[in-house]
Amino acid sequence: EEQRYFSASGAPLWLRRRQHSASCRELAVRGPRLQLRSLSAATSAVWLAAYGLFVLCQNSMVLSAAIFITLIGLIIYLHFVKIDQESLLVISSLGIQVTSSYASGKESTTFTEMGQVKDVVISEAIHMQKVIYYLCILLRDPADPQGVSEVVPLFQSSKPRLDCLIEVYRSCQEILEQSKATPQSS
Amino acid sequence: MVLKVFFPSCCSSAESGILIGRWISEQSSAVILAVVHFPFIPVQVKQYLGEVQRVSNVSVSVLGSWSNSKQEKEESLSEFLEDLGTIFSHEPWIQISKEGDSKFWSCSVLQKHSDTPKEEEIILVYYDQRKVLLSHLHPALDTVTSAEHKADSASKLSAIFDTVAKSKVLFMVDRYDEGPIKLTHWQSDGVEASIIVELLKQVSVPACVLLTFLLSLISGICRSRVLKSWPLSFLWSKLSTCEQLGHRLQHLQVISSNKKAQNHTQLMRKANIFVSLMIDVALGMLLVSWLYRKNRIGHLADTLIPAADHVAEELQNLLQWLMGAPAGLKMNRALDQVLGRFFLYHIHLWISYIHLMSPFIEMILWYVGLSACLGLTVALCILSDIIALLTFHIYCFYVYGARLYCLKIYGLSSLWRLFRGKKWNVLRQRVDSCSYDLDQLFIGTLLFTILLFLLPTTALYYLVFTLLRLLVVVVQGLIHLLVDLIDSLPLYSVILRLCRSYRLAAGVKFRVLEQQDGKPLRLLMQINPLSYGNVVQTYRLPTYSCYPKDSWASLCKKLFLGELIYPWKHKGEKQD
Numbered sequence: 001e002e003q004r005y006f007s008a009s010g011a012p013l014w015l016r017r018r019q020h021s022a023s024c025r026e027l028a029v030r031g032p033r034l035q036l037r038s039l040s041a042a043t044s045a046v047w048l049a050a051y052g053l054f055v056l057c058q059n060s061m062v063l064s065a066a067i068f069i070t071l072i073g074l075i076i077y078l079h080f081v082k083i084d085q086e087s088l089l090v091i092s093s094l095g096i097q098v099t100s101s102y103a104s105g106k107e108s109t110t111f112t113e114m115g116q117v118k119d120v121v122i123s124e125a126i127h128m129q130k131v132i133y134y135l136c137i138l139l140r141d142p143a144d145p146q147g148v149s150e151v152v153p154l155f156q157s158s159k160p161r162l163d164c165l166i167e168v169y170r171s172c173q174e175i176l177e178q179s180k181a182t183p184q185s186s
Numbered sequence: 187m188v189l190k191v192f193f194p195s196c197c198s199s200a201e202s203g204i205l206i207g208r209w210i211s212e213q214s215s216a217v218i219l220a221v222v223h224f225p226f227i228p229v230q231v232k233q234y235l236g237e238v239q240r241v242s243n244v245s246v247s248v249l250g251s252w253s254n255s256k257q258e259k260e261e262s263l264s265e266f267l268e269d270l271g272t273i274f275s276h277e278p279w280i281q282i283s284k285e286g287d288s289k290f291w292s293c294s295v296l297q298k299h300s301d302t303p304k305e306e307e308i309i310l311v312y313y314d315q316r317k318v319l320l321s322h323l324h325p326a327l328d329t330v331t332s333a334e335h336k337a338d339s340a341s342k343l344s345a346i347f348d349t350v351a352k353s354k355v356l357f358m359v360d361r362y363d364e365g366p367i368k369l370t371h372w373q374s375d376g377v378e379a380s381i382i383v384e385l386l387k388q389v390s391v392p393a394c395v396l397l398t399f400l401l402s403l404i405s406g407i408c409r410s411r412v413l414k415s416w417p418l419s420f421l422w423s424k425l426s427t428c429e430q431l432g433h434r435l436q437h438l439q440v441i442s443s444n445k446k447a448q449n450h451t452q453l454m455r456k457a458n459i460f461v462s463l464m465i466d467v468a469l470g471m472l473l474v475s476w477l478y479r480k481n482r483i484g485h486l487a488d489t490l491i492p493a494a495d496h497v498a499e500e501l502q503n504l505l506q507w508l509m510g511a512p513a514g515l516k517m518n519r520a521l522d523q524v525l526g527r528f529f530l531y532h533i534h535l536w537i538s539y540i541h542l543m544s545p546f547i548e549m550i551l552w553y554v555g556l557s558a559c560l561g562l563t564v565a566l567c568i569l570s571d572i573i574a575l576l577t578f579h580i581y582c583f584y585v586y587g588a589r590l591y592c593l594k595i596y597g598l599s600s601l602w603r604l605f606r607g608k609k610w611n612v613l614r615q616r617v618d619s620c621s622y623d624l625d626q627l628f629i630g631t632l633l634f635t636i637l638l639f640l641l642p643t644t645a646l647y648y649l650v651f652t653l654l655r656l657l658v659v660v661v662q663g664l665i666h667l668l669v670d671l672i673d674s675l676p677l678y679s680v681i682l683r684l685c686r687s688y689r690l691a692a693g694v695k696f697r698v699l700e701q702q703d704g705k706p707l708r709l710l711m712q713i714n715p716l717s718y719g720n721v722v723q724t725y726r727l728p729t730y731s732c733y734p735k736d737s738w739a740s741l742c743k744k745l746f747l748g749e750l751i752y753p754w755k756h757k758g759e760k761q762d
Contacts, residue, residue: 020698021707023188023307089696091709093188093214093309097696109695109714113342 005164007031008132013160017171023092025175027168030085031158034078034103046070078104083157090172092179096120096137098154110152114179116140118148120172122165125153133162135169188307189295190215191280192346192711194315197221198284200370202253204270205280206235206356208245208349213342216249216280217349219315219356220371228273234367244352250280271296282310290702308706311696314713315372317688318350319357321713322450324692324724343694397442404435427567430669433730434561437463454679454725461678462727466561473565474558483555487548491540494576498537501579505529508650517643525647529583536579563669570665577658584655585750591648592748594637601634652745676725680718687715 002014014030050066082103089097095113102108118138125134134153141149160168192207192215200221207218222231231248238246251267271279279296293308323344357373422428437459447453477483509526511517558565574581603609604627609620622630683690691713699708716724744751 020701021307021309023309024698024707024709026698089698091309091696091707093190094311094696094709099695111693111695111714115342 002030003167006161008127008130008159008161013158013164015160015164015167017167023175023178024090025171026087026089027171028085028087029155029158029160029164029168031083033084034082039074043070075104078102079106086155086158088154088168088172090175092175098137098152100157112137112139112152117176120169120176122162122169123151127159132159133165134159135165188214188309189278189280190309190311191282191293191706192217192311192313193282194218194220194372195312195710196315196372196374197252197370198312200252200254200374202255202267203251203370204231204248204274205250205252205282206231206246206369207249209247209249209276210342210345210349213345215342215346217346218249219246219350219353220369221252222248223368223370226367231367232274238353238356241355242352244349246353246356248274248276250276250282253281253283255283255285268296289700290705290708293706309709310706311709311711312699313346313711314688315350317713318347319354319372320686321347321688321691323347324690324716324720347691394442394444397438398444401435401439401442405439408432408435425571426666427564427571429730430563430567431560433673434463434466434563454676455727457678458676458725458727461681462673462675463561465677466563466672467559469562470558470560470565473562474555477555477558483552484548487551490547490551490576491544494540495537497576498533498540498579501533502530504650505533508647512646515642515646517646518640521640521643525643529586532582533579563672566665566669566672570662570669573658573662573665580651580654580658584651587644587648587651588748588750591644594641594644595748598634598637598641601630601637604630605634648748670729673729674727676722676727679721679725683715683718683721688713690716690721692716692720 002016005013005015007013011032013032016028016030018026018028020026046066046069050062054060054062079102083100084103085101087099087101089099091097093114095111096117097109097111099107099109116139118140120135120137122133122135124131135155137152137154138148139150139152141147155165155168190213197218197220201223203221203223204226205218206220206222207216209216235246235248238244251270253267267281271281277297281294281296282291284291291310293310295306295308356369357371359367359369360371360374441456441460441463447456477486505526508517509522554568557568600610603617604622607619607622608617610616611618679690693714694711695714697710697712699710701708741751
């Protein structure tokens, strides 16, 4: 089931929650897909500039270079920049897995074991000219039981607003409580 | 308490039998390694497992039963399997059963000795046994933990990887072998081996012996007294070609050693060195074939002397310019003429020597070019050495100019202290006040004035020659950086990451498979490969790398004071 929310910059987002079993939940935040209008606007701008240069210097290499640049730029954008969906898979006895899927289909995954996870919290940050809320995983410091060794921010490219974050936070905490209630060393 | 069962995906279609593997009680997880089929004698199974445990140090035991029934569930079989639980007493006893071709298996756990029967949730995690066996789990690069903490926070996943990797001896026996025990594991679909790899292994032993013998001969010659005598050893230390050759010799010694690689890091290092040497030699041969075709090397030799002449002519023009009124500045005529004539004479000598050698240049270059066969890095080092030799006079001029300027600056600073009535106390390493005699003050002031007014001339010569020297140093530095890059790039690791990415694992990732209510949670565990940046960083080959030894601030200070700069420092060089 999908619910619609908004990101920090006003773009629409969709949150999908799936419960696979009593101890396993998946939360996916999907951003808007690549729009045809922005793609054609960017392409036309580049080609108009190239045509203008061609008229000035009468060198046809400019036109082929513009086509080349557009293609390479599009491939790089789809494969390395545009993130379609960010998902969080919480399995109470194994760990937390964070996946980002790019528009070209590439998926980059990180899995953190439950033993290293201290907690999942909502925190504030100054981003550009705004103060935004973000969800993050606190990792345990092996040297200091009360300390935090690293803060891993989640949903960095979609940046959902507080209402969406609260839903995700509640789902995560229910699973994390299960894993804390049954300690592993029994 | 959630029970995790790691099941190898190759055993999904195995016949009914019992499950053997390792039970990790701290994590409440069972790693299943193989399935033993009926008929078997329990005593023999226990004996076999005891042997496996002794050889591999992994506590393998019978964990449960596996029933794969093609038709409907057979009642008698299930009772028989439960009875097995009493023969192989293991706590808890896992029972997995698969009906027909259904994807959803039913899993149950029998706890005989627990007081409160808890309803445990079971998670079934499928893993690819062959990939987990062959892969090497890398710890996170940015964790800086001390040794004791490392042991505590040893990752749970590494326990699973270790279990599978160390149980190699279990995978030698198969269900098609004649013997009391019939097992199914990843080798059951056919024992995998490659003929080429086996042939190479057989060939490599005598090849290594031959290579070791040759290398011992070469290193014996290199260590002989003749080559270590003073003028020659000084020459060898200055030429970067000799250093590169020595480095490559060391690499060859590493490869040709008889000892097998103990662990993963050593194996990767050996493989990286081998591939790097091969690529180097191949590129060198390519370069040689290109150079010697159409007699390009003859053309190169022909243009070498005119190039040296051209450089000398440009330097002469520069000196004439400095001896006049350079950039509108007014120089001290007498000092100017002296310095200018001295340097011009030096250039004249240098050109005469070059012309003396010109008939032999082509032959020398022809034979030296052949040594590029030893590798592209050697060719680049030779190029760097040729540049150093051809611009030797620039180096000399820089040294003269720097020494003169340095002397002047020290003189000026000491006499400035005299002006103010102070003196440098060598014993206390500080500036103390001192009362001078009148004649000391008089001479001191005179000398100070002379030095001060001669400063612009010397400073200008120093500036010009330092800039030229820096230019040559930058060119040489770029060549050495390229050589370093070729030396230290771990090509084998990069190609392995490209082709067999499961061998270098940064971690794992889980994928949730189709679920059905009432059945255990099904996950697929896949290997998350290391990123290319991490691969290069982890497996970089160590080199005698040259890196700038001074920070920018100290470099500027040295330039200002006139101290001689040697900006690229080689590891292992003595500090001057």
